[in-house]
Amino acid sequence: MITITDKASVVIKQLLLAENSNFIRALVQGGGCSGFSYGLMIEKEANPSDTIVESNGIKILIDPISAKYLEGSTIDHTDNLVGGGLTFSNPNAKSTCGCGSSFEPK
Numbered sequence: 001m002i003t004i005t006d007k008a009s010v011v012i013k014q015l016l017l018a019e020n021s022n023f024i025r026a027l028v029q030g031g032g033c034s035g036f037s038y039g040l041m042i043e044k045e046a047n048p049s050d051t052i053v054e055s056n057g058i059k060i061l062i063d064p065i066s067a068k069y070l071e072g073s074t075i076d077h078t079d080n081l082v083g084g085g086l087t088f089s090n091p092n093a094k095s096t097c098g099c100g101s102s103f104e105p106k
Helices: 006-018 064-070
Strands: 002-004 023-030 036-043 051-055 058-062 073-078 085-089 093-096 102-105
Touching: 002 006, 002 051, 002 058, 006 023, 006 058, 006 073, 006 085, 023 064, 058 064
Parallel strands: 002 073, 023 058
Antiparallel strands: 023 036, 036 102, 051 058, 073 085, 093 102
16 A cells, blocks of 8 residues: 655664654645645554555554545655655656645546
């Protein structure tokens, strides 16, 4: 469902260790300049309605609404002069904003 690249997994594992947590939540919420925004949160436990997927040794929680928008997405980590950080590559996005943090679904 969601893939985490090797580069992103190093960063996420460090965050999980620092927060003494087992899960990262990938989500979509309304807002952003393109209609929907991506989000990542560190979580200690899953909700009963969550789907749990594992990629690169990381357990990812996804709520039912976000799941349909994130299917097939990849989470990567980029380093650049303007900021960088964890980014989403989403095959379900019709368009994305310039900063890459929001999208319009197909």
